[in-house]
Amino acid sequence: MDQLTKPLGSLGRLEDLAAQMVSIREETFADPMRKAVYVFAADHGVTAEGVSAYPSEVTRQMVLNFLAHGAAINVLAKAHQVEMNVVDVGVDADFDHTAGLLHHKVRRGTRNMMREPAMSADELSEALDIGLMLADSANEKSYNLVAVGEMGIGNTTAASAITSALTREPVDLITGKGTGLNSEALKRKCLVIEAVLAKHFDNLPPNPLDVLRCVGGLEIAAMTGFILGAARHRIAIVVDGFISTAAAAIAFAIAPQVRGYLFAGHQSEEPGHRALLEYVGLLPILALKMRLGEGTGAVLAMPILESALCLYNQMATFESAGVSEAKD
Numbered sequence: 001m002d003q004l005t006k007p008l009g010s011l012g013r014l015e016d017l018a019a020q021m022v023s024i025r026e027e028t029f030a031d032p033m034r035k036a037v038y039v040f041a042a043d044h045g046v047t048a049e050g051v052s053a054y055p056s057e058v059t060r061q062m063v064l065n066f067l068a069h070g071a072a073i074n075v076l077a078k079a080h081q082v083e084m085n086v087v088d089v090g091v092d093a094d095f096d097h098t099a100g101l102l103h104h105k106v107r108r109g110t111r112n113m114m115r116e117p118a119m120s121a122d123e124l125s126e127a128l129d130i131g132l133m134l135a136d137s138a139n140e141k142s143y144n145l146v147a148v149g150e151m152g153i154g155n156t157t158a159a160s161a162i163t164s165a166l167t168r169e170p171v172d173l174i175t176g177k178g179t180g181l182n183s184e185a186l187k188r189k190c191l192v193i194e195a196v197l198a199k200h201f202d203n204l205p206p207n208p209l210d211v212l213r214c215v216g217g218l219e220i221a222a223m224t225g226f227i228l229g230a231a232r233h234r235i236a237i238v239v240d241g242f243i244s245t246a247a248a249a250i251a252f253a254i255a256p257q258v259r260g261y262l263f264a265g266h267q268s269e270e271p272g273h274r275a276l277l278e279y280v281g282l283l284p285i286l287a288l289k290m291r292l293g294e295g296t297g298a299v300l301a302m303p304i305l306e307s308a309l310c311l312y313n314q315m316a317t318f319e320s321a322g323v324s325e326a327k328d
């Protein structure tokens, strides 16, 4: 990088991104990028507590919208030549005859974490396995850059509970309005999350897999498995916003080596995202004041990563171009 025809360090963070991509891909770093986004969808029992501005039917409706190419993620994936994969891990709907969907439903939504753990140990293990299996299939398809996204009404509540359990940050500092709660509803959401944490974790810090099982979600667990599996295959992974970063934080808590394979696509407007990025040790690539999810911020960052690698691969060196280097 320092031999390329530019002042030392002048490409800023692009230099770090290129270095990380090269270290992930090792001998194959010059291969063209083959990109995919995996959108994991599931419902959440905790929506019964009134924690989202939208009804949980929107999860099913948005899955159909993804399949009809009408969502924000469809537009961005198409614009940047990113193959789209939509995975049903636990939507509360019957998709048995729906084409174009990856069918891996564990159950129709998690249990209400206010009353009982969101998942049983078997359900958690099934959801993690789905993610691991999809990472194997991403590797078989020769993807070398994957974005991780999600759809699940209520999942910012699960992500906030995970964030507080892992980082020990107070709930009110890491809980946001999600899809757009008013300030009164946001207060209720904070009370729900506090009650959930008190119910499941009387002795902190809890084990990361217990956090995932008790207060996570089926799509979050599948994303965790996917991230662990993709890292194992040396696939570069771009996480999206608050919820996918919560999955990355669990993966990091289980296997800290996963950090070297992760990029944070953007800084979400959800307040807990900062705490999670800090916990994992990631710097966001973009800051566009987005709070959508679906993988949108991750896909938007992919051209920046590709640009970083192109610069590293294609620029002339001082020697080859006959350009004088810096004086001492």
Ligand SMILES: Cc1cc2ncn([C@H]3O[C@H](COP(=O)(O)O)[C@@H](O)[C@H]3O)c2cc1C
Pocket: 051, 052, 053, 054, 058, 062, 150, 151, 152, 153, 154, 155, 156, 157, 177, 178, 179, 180, 292, 293, 294
């Ligand atoms: C139409 C629509 C499209 C979305 N796409 C992603 N989300 C995002 O919002 C949800 C999380 O917010 P909360 O925890 O407040 O329910 C998730 O589904 C997330 O992907 C959407 C939400 C809506 C309403």
Ligand SMILES: O=C(O)c1cccnc1
Pocket: 156, 178, 179, 240, 241, 242, 243, 244, 268, 269, 270, 273, 290, 291, 292, 293, 294
């Ligand atoms: O940061 C995100 O991914 C996010 C924020 C709000 C709602 N849904 C997703």
